[in-house]
Amino acid sequence: METVFDGIVERLLEAPYWVIDFLPRQVPKDSGGQFFAVEKYYLEGARYERLCHQFADVLLKLNCYYDMLVSLDGGDEWLSPDPGMLEKWLTSSLRHGDMYALIEAEDALITARGGDIYMTLYNPSPALLDLVRQLASAAGLFLWQPPENPSKC
Numbered sequence: 001m002e003t004v005f006d007g008i009v010e011r012l013l014e015a016p017y018w019v020i021d022f023l024p025r026q027v028p029k030d031s032g033g034q035f036f037a038v039e040k041y042y043l044e045g046a047r048y049e050r051l052c053h054q055f056a057d058v059l060l061k062l063n064c065y066y067d068m069l070v071s072l073d074g075g076d077e078w079l080s081p082d083p084g085m086l087e088k089w090l091t092s093s094l095r096h097g098d099m100y101a102l103i104e105a106e107d108a109l110i111t112a113r114g115g116d117i118y119m120t121l122y123n124p125s126p127a128l129l130d131l132v133r134q135l136a137s138a139a140g141l142f143l144w145q146p147p148e149n150p151s152k153c
Contacts, residue, residue: 005069005077009100012109015123017145020058020110020132022051022117024142042117052094055112055119056087057139058132059101062110065131069102077102103128 019026022042027035042051060083062068071077072089081089093099093112101110109122121132121143133143 003077005071005102006074008102008104009071009074009109012102012107012122013111015109018121018124018129018132019144019146020055020119020121020136021142021144022054022140025144026146039117043115048094048117049091051117052091053087054139054141055094056090058119058135058141059086059090059110061135061138062103062132066103066105066128068110069104071100071102073097074100 027033042048063080067080069077069079070081070086070089072093089099090112093114094116095114097114099112106125106128108124108128110119112119124132136143
């Protein structure tokens with residue numbers, strides 16, 4: 001049975017989005033670099049843990065400004081969960097599942113998906129986009145928009 005949360009998430013997943021990433025822009029398909037080897041390297045050991053902490057820093061600080069309704073793999077939703085749990089869920093999601101953080105006041109969504117080394121911000125208002133950009137930068141991350149997905153921001 002689909003919940004109200006599920007319906008909102010499905011709608012927002014179709015909205016324009018931005019990427020919160022360790023890279024400053026999308027790697028071109030014809031790049032001569034070794035993106036996949038670097039991605040695999042970041043998914044292992046200490047680098048992975050550091051990246052999880054950087055993403056958690058963004059979400060935890062964002063939670064100071066906005067309530068977030070958080071769900072793991074489409075299960076129960078938790079309103080602004082305990083900071084330690086939020087960080088643990090994020091780490092777990094990047095390894096094995098999906099985490100959805102709905103920012104109802106802004107009609108926006110942040111996702112972290114298993115096997116990815118980035119988070120995605122959907123439907124940000126200009127104010128939310130600016131705040132997330134500042135928080136990402138402070139955490140040593142970048143915020144960029146794929147060229148095939150332009151938005152109004």
